[in-house]
Every structure is written in C-alpha cells, then in structure tokens.
Amino acid sequence: MIINFDLNDLQAFRAVVDKGSFRGAAEAIRISQPALSRRIEKLESALDVKLFERTTRRVSLTMVGRAFLPQVERLLDDLDIALMGISNVASTRMGNVTIACVPSTAYYFMPHVISEFHKLYPKIRLRVLDASAGEVCNAVASGEADFGVSFSGSLADEVEFELLLQERYVLACRRDHPLAERESVTWTEAYEHDYITVDKTSGNRFLLDQALRGVRVKKPSICETHHVTTMIGLVEAGLGVAMVPSIAMPAGTHPILVSVPLVEPLVMRNVGLIKRRGRTLPPAALELERLVREMPFRSV
Structure with a gap:
C-alpha cells in the first residue's frame, strides 16, 4: 500500500480535533487556513474516507474519524516522547x-x-x-x-x-466575627449567621448539597457567587461568612481573614x-x- 500523506497531515488532523475548528487549528500549528484544509483533504483522499463533518457552525468527527483518532494520537505522542528521550x-x-x-x-x-x-x-x-x-x-x-x-x-x-490530596471545608470569616475564636463550628451554627454561598452551577454546591442533606438551614444566603474565590473577597469586605475548601484560604496568617474547622458533619473534598x-x-x-x-x- 502506498501512503500518500505525512506527519504534517496527521498533526493537522489532531489540531482540528483539539481546537474544534479549522481556523483554530490553523492558528495553533501556525499555517494558513487554506493550507490546513489542503492537508485534511490530502489525508482524506489518501485514506479514501471522510474524517470530518463540516457545517458553517461546527466541525465534528465522522464515525471513521473517531475510530482513527486514537491511532493518530498514539503515533504522534509516541514520536514526541521518543524525540524528547534522544535529543532533549x-x-x-x-x-x-x-x-x-x-x-x-x-x-x-x-x-x-x-x-x-x-x-x-x-x-x-x-x-x-x-x-x-x-x-x-x-x-x-x-x-x-x-x-x-x-x-x-x-x-x-x-x-x-x-x-x-484530600481537604476539608472550613468556615471563612473576619477576625472580628463572633465565630472567629471558636475551635470548631457546626454547619447548623454557621448557617445561623449571614452567609454567602456558591450558586447551583458550581461543583462545590453539588458536593455540599449531597453532604448536608440532614443539616437544617434556617435562612437563605445573602449572596450567591459562581466561584469560591469571589466568596472569600465578599467575606473580607464584611458581608458575612462562607463555607469554603481549605486550600481556597490564604496561606499563613492573614490580617483580616481566619478559617475555622467545620464539623457535624466533617465534609471533605x-x-x-x-x-x-x-x-x-x-x-x-x-x-x-x-x-x-x-x-x-x-x-x-
């Protein structure tokens, strides 16, 4: 069998898959979009198959393309590893x-x-x-x-x-907050104060909703955010407390913020x-x- 394509054509194929568009792939491998299209056409012609379904809005792999992708990735990745090993x-x-x-x-x-x-x-x-x-x-x-x-x-x-690693959830609060001096705080106690939480699109919210099904919450949050880091900024500004993963808290001693372990239950991430x-x-x-x-x- 005569193979009428080369590594450049395979790299173009993987770039289109990774970027999801011919334009993005061309930018990633630093060639013009027409040149990239020619490489894909050359590869499809050599294999006598159609690798992509193309519309004005998106590019997706055909069934044959999906079967071909793992082989291409393995070949290119193995080549990269070999090159790194022999020439640094x-x-x-x-x-x-x-x-x-x-x-x-x-x-x-x-x-x-x-x-x-x-x-x-x-x-x-x-x-x-x-x-x-x-x-x-x-x-x-x-x-x-x-x-x-x-x-x-x-x-x-x-x-x-x-x-x-595994990390626990802690209460983030200001040093002047009534709970700041506690050795630990229960989730029920935390929810008795003004608190900030993440919205339902957050993976943290999903995790907490599953872990805290038995915890009574007497009042709604005063604010919802999309990211934990935003919650910490609002805590620092004095809007309330927040229940956050421990690694989200500043390392070492912070002049304004303190974290207090949350218990009953102990929630880990x-x-x-x-x-x-x-x-x-x-x-x-x-x-x-x-x-x-x-x-x-x-x-x-």
Whole structure:
C-alpha cells in the first residue's frame, strides 16, 4: 500500500480535533487556513474516507474519524516522547500546553508550578483555563485542555481522576466575627449567621448539597457567587461568612481573614488530576503534570 500523506497531515488532523475548528487549528500549528484544509483533504483522499463533518457552525468527527483518532494520537505522542528521550528537545521546543483548573486550585497550585515550568521551558506558552468543575471536565474531555486539576464528583466517562490530596471545608470569616475564636463550628451554627454561598452551577454546591442533606438551614444566603474565590473577597469586605475548601484560604496568617474547622458533619473534598481516558500526554504536558505532582502540599 502506498501512503500518500505525512506527519504534517496527521498533526493537522489532531489540531482540528483539539481546537474544534479549522481556523483554530490553523492558528495553533501556525499555517494558513487554506493550507490546513489542503492537508485534511490530502489525508482524506489518501485514506479514501471522510474524517470530518463540516457545517458553517461546527466541525465534528465522522464515525471513521473517531475510530482513527486514537491511532493518530498514539503515533504522534509516541514520536514526541521518543524525540524528547534522544535529543532533549523539550527544553528548546516551542509550543503550547493548556491546563484547566477550578479557581481555588488555580490559586493554590498554579503560581509556583507555572514559575517552575517557565524556568525549565521558557519557549513553551502555558494557558490556564480557570473554570467551574463541569467546565474543567468538559475541557479535558474535548481536548481543549491537555489535563486538569479539579475535585472528584460527577465526571464524564471520557475522563479519569487521580487523587492528589484530600481537604476539608472550613468556615471563612473576619477576625472580628463572633465565630472567629471558636475551635470548631457546626454547619447548623454557621448557617445561623449571614452567609454567602456558591450558586447551583458550581461543583462545590453539588458536593455540599449531597453532604448536608440532614443539616437544617434556617435562612437563605445573602449572596450567591459562581466561584469560591469571589466568596472569600465578599467575606473580607464584611458581608458575612462562607463555607469554603481549605486550600481556597490564604496561606499563613492573614490580617483580616481566619478559617475555622467545620464539623457535624466533617465534609471533605478530593482534589486531583483529570485526564482524558486512554490518551498519553504530549511531552511538555507531561512535564507540567510532573511539577503538579511534585508540589509540596500544605496540610489541609
């Protein structure tokens, strides 16, 4: 059999899958959109199949394209790993790595990790998608992100979860609040005060609703936000208290805020890596994943 396509054509194919559009794929691999279209047409012609369904609004894989994708990903990823092993190209190559994180983990995990990654690989551009747990999961499942850092919960079948740490929920309040000096606070006691919560689109809200079914809540929240980090800002401004994951709180002693352990019940959250099932990460993304794994987690 004569093969009338090359690695450039396969890279173009994977770029279209990852970006979901010909325009985005062309920008990602730095070629014109007509040139990218020619590569896809060449690949389809060589294989005598149709790989994509194209409309004015979206691009999606055909059944044949979905079957072909894992083989292409395995071939290109194996080639990248081989090249990195024999010539250390990871330190000099230019490229992009995308990681998706829920905001609390982006705040805690990523500043140190990004700094170390940039020192090691200054020519690689890093993109951080700070989004809700559902959006993080979707970004990883669709290939928009190479991998994610989030918490376990309702995950799509296309992704797998690997535990990094467990953390408890704490009460965030100002130092001048009546509960600030307590050694612990029950959830029922916390809800007796003015409080801020996350809205129903948040993965934290889903987790808490499941864990706190037996807790009586006497009054509604005074404000709902989409992200935990926004809640903490409102607590600092004096609007009320908030129940948040411990890693979302500032490290060390804060001049205004304090965290108090929440009990009855003790609610924990599992934080870990989210990756698309069955896919080997590209070398640069593997290096970023390694740095996340090696991060010294504080006691939470």
